[in-house]
Amino acid sequence: MAQPLHTTRPLQDNSPTAGRTPFVLLFAGAVMGGLAVIGALALWFHYGTQMFFEMIRTGFAACF
Numbered sequence: 001m002a003q004p005l006h007t008t009r010p011l012q013d014n015s016p017t018a019g020r021t022p023f024v025l026l027f028a029g030a031v032m033g034g035l036a037v038i039g040a041l042a043l044w045f046h047y048g049t050q051m052f053f054e055m056i057r058t059g060f061a062a063c064f
Contacts, residue, residue: 044052 040052043055047055
């Protein structure tokens with residue numbers, strides 16, 4: 001069977017920030033999720049259960 005002329009090896013990143021990108025993305029996603037939950041709870045406490053679910057239902061109806 002034919003063999004490749006050269007093998008590809010992954011490049012190594014030896015910079016101080018190597019491997020930090022996945023952590024930053026995960027942290028940013030967690031912060032955004034936390035803010036969404038806090039916002040939902042704030043709306044729930046401000047408008048009450050009936051109005052909160054009515055707003056959610058109306059939003060879904062507008063999207064679909």
